[in-house]
Amino acid sequence: MPIAVKKERELHAFKRSTSSLSLKKIVPKVLRSNSMKNLFKSKKPRTPVDIVREARGLLLYLNSGADDGKSKRDEKLQQLDAYIQEMKSILYGIDGAEPIPEACAKLTQEFFSDDIMRLLILCLPKLNLETRKDATRVVANFQRQPVQSRLVASQYLEANLDLIDKLITGYEDPVVALHYGGMLRECIRHQVVARYVLMSEHMKKFFDYIQLPNFDVASDAASTFKELMMRHKSTVAEFLEENYSWFFADFNSKLLESSNYMTRRQAVKLLGDILLDRSNSGVMTRYVSSKDNIKVLMNLMRESHKSIQIDAFHVFKLFVANQNKPNEIINVLYANKSKLLRFFDGFTLDKEDEVFETDKAQVIREIVEIESTTPVSVSGELFKPIAV
Amino acid sequence: MEHQSEKKFPLTAKDYKLYEEVGEGVSATVYRALCIPLNEIVAIKVLDLEKCNNDLDGIRREVQTMILIDHPNLLRAHCSFTTGHNLWVVMPYMAGGSCLHIMKSAYPDGFEEPVIATLLREVLKALVYLHSQGHIHRDVKAGNILIDSKGAVKLADFGVAACMYDTGDRQRSRNTFVGTPCWMAPEVMQQIHGYDFKADIWSFGITALELAHGHAPFSKYPPMKVLLMTLQNAPPGLDFERDKRFSKSFREMIAACLVKDPKKRPTSEKLLKHLFFKHAHSNEYLARTILDGLAPLGERFRLLKAKEADMLSQNKALYEDKEQLSQQEYIRGISGWNFNLEDLKNQAALIQDDLVSNSEDSSESRKHKDGQENLCFESASHSKAASHLEGELNVVHNLEDPLAAFPMKPLRALKGCFDVSENDKAADSPSL
Numbered sequence: 001m002p003i004a005v006k007k008e009r010e011l012h013a014f015k016r017s018t019s020s021l022s023l024k025k026i027v028p029k030v031l032r033s034n035s036m037k038n039l040f041k042s043k044k045p046r047t048p049v050d051i052v053r054e055a056r057g058l059l060l061y062l063n064s065g066a067d068d069g070k071s072k073r074d075e076k077l078q079q080l081d082a083y084i085q086e087m088k089s090i091l092y093g094i095d096g097a098e099p100i101p102e103a104c105a106k107l108t109q110e111f112f113s114d115d116i117m118r119l120l121i122l123c124l125p126k127l128n129l130e131t132r133k134d135a136t137r138v139v140a141n142f143q144r145q146p147v148q149s150r151l152v153a154s155q156y157l158e159a160n161l162d163l164i165d166k167l168i169t170g171y172e173d174p175v176v177a178l179h180y181g182g183m184l185r186e187c188i189r190h191q192v193v194a195r196y197v198l199m200s201e202h203m204k205k206f207f208d209y210i211q212l213p214n215f216d217v218a219s220d221a222a223s224t225f226k227e228l229m230m231r232h233k234s235t236v237a238e239f240l241e242e243n244y245s246w247f248f249a250d251f252n253s254k255l256l257e258s259s260n261y262m263t264r265r266q267a268v269k270l271l272g273d274i275l276l277d278r279s280n281s282g283v284m285t286r287y288v289s290s291k292d293n294i295k296v297l298m299n300l301m302r303e304s305h306k307s308i309q310i311d312a313f314h315v316f317k318l319f320v321a322n323q324n325k326p327n328e329i330i331n332v333l334y335a336n337k338s339k340l341l342r343f344f345d346g347f348t349l350d351k352e353d354e355v356f357e358t359d360k361a362q363v364i365r366e367i368v369e370i371e372s373t374t375p376v377s378v379s380g381e382l383f384k385p386i387a388v
Numbered sequence: 389m390e391h392q393s394e395k396k397f398p399l400t401a402k403d404y405k406l407y408e409e410v411g412e413g414v415s416a417t418v419y420r421a422l423c424i425p426l427n428e429i430v431a432i433k434v435l436d437l438e439k440c441n442n443d444l445d446g447i448r449r450e451v452q453t454m455i456l457i458d459h460p461n462l463l464r465a466h467c468s469f470t471t472g473h474n475l476w477v478v479m480p481y482m483a484g485g486s487c488l489h490i491m492k493s494a495y496p497d498g499f500e501e502p503v504i505a506t507l508l509r510e511v512l513k514a515l516v517y518l519h520s521q522g523h524i525h526r527d528v529k530a531g532n533i534l535i536d537s538k539g540a541v542k543l544a545d546f547g548v549a550a551c552m553y554d555t556g557d558r559q560r561s562r563n564t565f566v567g568t569p570c571w572m573a574p575e576v577m578q579q580i581h582g583y584d585f586k587a588d589i590w591s592f593g594i595t596a597l598e599l600a601h602g603h604a605p606f607s608k609y610p611p612m613k614v615l616l617m618t619l620q621n622a623p624p625g626l627d628f629e630r631d632k633r634f635s636k637s638f639r640e641m642i643a644a645c646l647v648k649d650p651k652k653r654p655t656s657e658k659l660l661k662h663l664f665f666k667h668a669h670s671n672e673y674l675a676r677t678i679l680d681g682l683a684p685l686g687e688r689f690r691l692l693k694a695k696e697a698d699m700l701s702q703n704k705a706l707y708e709d710k711e712q713l714s715q716q717e718y719i720r721g722i723s724g725w726n727f728n729l730e731d732l733k734n735q736a737a738l739i740q741d742d743l744v745s746n747s748e749d750s751s752e753s754r755k756h757k758d759g760q761e762n763l764c765f766e767s768a769s770h771s772k773a774a775s776h777l778e779g780e781l782n783v784v785h786n787l788e789d790p791l792a793a794f795p796m797k798p799l800r801a802l803k804g805c806f807d808v809s810e811n812d813k814a815a816d817s818p819s820l
Contacts, residue, residue, distance in 0.1 A: 092522075129456070129458050130458070133456060133521070137522075178452055178455065178456060213399040213400070213469050214399060214467060214468065214469060215448075215451060215468040215469050215470050215475060216448070216451050216452050216455050216465075216467075216468050219444070219447075219448040219451075220448065220452065223445065223448060260470065261437070261470060261472055261473045262437065262470045262475075265437070265444075266444065305438055305473055306438060307437075307438055307441065
């Protein structure tokens with residue numbers, strides 16, 4: 001063998017050994033700092049592959065529903081907890097140390113190729129509270145981990161969209177609602193997932209989830225709903241175009257006219273955000289051309305709750321500012337002209353707000369100039385007197 | 389899984405009967421209450437959502453944290469629901485009230501060392517748990533240390549708590565300016581490099597001094613001065629002369645916490661091993677030593693409130709005395725102020741004059757003046773964030789009228805506006 005080739009081989013072998021060495025270096029560090037929590041003393045350092053494989057075995061056991069007694073199950077739960085903590089340590093770094101990209105990538109790859117995400121979601125209700133919280137963080141973090149600059153998570157979810165169904169319906173079970181909700185919000189960062197949810201029947205369910213009696217769960221659902229409606233602009237615009245009728249009918253009747261203060265408040269704020277988003281301008285024009293819609297918003301402005309009044313005003317002004325107001329809007333404004341002017345006269349904020357004042361002045365100017373289009377057909381007052 | 393108790397707390401207001409007021413925040417009031425179906429006494433925090441302008445998300449996170457917490461030294465929430473524009477958070481009833489209230493009622497000059505060791509060990513256990521979960525409490529102080537009838541100690545109020553794991557992205561550090569000035573770590577005030585779990589260790593050290601003296605160091609100064617003193621003076625500690633009654637290990641424990649460089653402070657886990665905590669006793673000891681003979685919480689709360697109203701009206705007469713301000717805030721137990729960094733700089737200049745003219749210790753004041761040059765408040769991004777807060781914060785403008793001088797809102801109400809963290813922003817932008 002020529003010396004040169006041999007040397008090259010040696011060099012190769014050397015390279016390989018250093019790279020595996022660095023991985024070995026990483027793992028013991030993870031284990032050492034975790035030793036307190038590590039309940040079973042394994043001498044051998046675990047690689048990401050080991051961790052995922054062990055966790056998988058435990059999850060499969062839990063998922064099988066085998067009943068070998070409580071103590072056996074508790075032992076398995078503790079072991080699983082330790083593995084999930086190890087994953088967390090690799091992903092988030094330990095004691096302020098930076099996470100190591102290679103270890104994260106390896107772990108991510110194994111996590112998805114071994115279908116651990118599915119097992120974790122399915123087994124979540126069986127885990128201890130602390131493990132559930134760690135599992136949620138781990139799953140959330142995996143959504144953002146690149147492997148060779150590709151987002152494995154997105155591809156995985158595209159092929160496993162039934163998991164998203166599972167996460168969404170989690171809002172119906174208070175035991176897992178907050179955990180599934182936390183995972184779900186990370187998953188819908190992937191456009192393909194957001195599109196799936198938006199185009200699915202699940203969208204209708206959110207109108208109910210937002211109004212669940214537990215504040216913690218309902219507000220979580222509201223936050224996910226908002227994320228769905230705000231994050232992926234083009235997908236949202238497409239969704240709204242295609243689903244305009246039922247979506248805004250439900251939005252008005254179930255949310256804006258809900259008897260629940262929290263629901264109304266969050267909904268009117270979100271409505272403003274949706275309509276004012278430039279990518280939704282077509283939808284906005286359509287929304288502000290309907291008599292039914294202006295009615296809902298005017299009623300919200302008459303509420304006794306200032307925060308709702310203000311957000312309702314920010315939507316109402318769009319109806320007024322529309323330069324191509326259809327007759328039905330003009331007629332509503334004309335029929336209520338004096339009451340609206342009286343209302344705006346007393347409508348002030350506790351603190352100065354230049355934007356609000358400018359908008360208000362413009363709205364008042366527009367209303368003053370409103371003339372009836374069909375004087376005969378105006379059927380009188382649509383609203384009771386506005387209490388100021 | 390003990391938290392998932394068989395007990396299901398009902399989610400409607402009519403299932404609870406509110407009794408007397410036992411605590412008061414800015415937008416919230418805490419009541420003792422009966423959960424009728426379970427026949428159990430609870431505490432209910434009633435939060436007026438109309439007073440929480442734009443921080444519904446912050447409130448959601450606070451409540452979720454309280455629901456998902458499971459540690460004997462942390463106050464968890466049984467459940468939460470809205471009724472009208474109020475949010476009700478149902479929690480275990482802590483009959484002893486807060487350490488601040490106990491001190492004000494019966495120990496105006498602070499507790500004995502074994503009591504302090506016991507209280508602090510319990511609080512530290514809570515911090516170890518929180519930190520291991522990635523949470524920074526950010527408002528550790530005697531007013532947030534609660535005791536139940538059996539002497540069990542729980543740390544409360546996650547209103548300003550931050551999570552380093554928020555949104556699935558690892559947060560290297562936080563940059564938000566929250567907390568209460570007297571207890572606030574220097575790095576939190578500076579807002580330059582961000583801060584982490586170690587900020588809680590500083591507050592923990594200040595709380596130790598608070599429990600030893602009955603008040604936090606600098607508590608008689610206005611908040612702006614507190615900021616300057618925290619940044620410029622040597623860290624506070626136990627005095628060799630005045631605090632002779634305390635042990636060496638207590639002195640050293642406090643000194644270990646109150647180091648200006650956060651890196652040099654111990655972690656909560658390490659601090660828990662400190663010799664000082666060997667002096668800690670049991671919960672029963674606390675019940676026996678400090679709770680015995682105390683009037684019921686509601687009654688104490690009423691008396692304190694009356695006393696406070698009294699002092700406030702007296703202060704009205706003396707309102708030239710700016711130093712009363714911080715004390716007033718302290719008496720009211722308000723948990724935070726908001727600052728505009730621009731205002732802060734202006735205010736710093738004002739205080740300079742004050743110190744020269746009416747300080748009781750002129751050598752001290754000269755030291756402040758010399759240190760003035762080194763203040764590092766400038767940071768382009770921060771002052772930008774600060775300027776859009778103008779109008780919210782009137783600390784400087786209202787100085788002539790001390791009673792109106794401090795925004796009565798807690799910091800959390802404005803947290804959204806004040807979050808100037810680069811990390812927070814990065815977390816929002818799609819990194820996909």
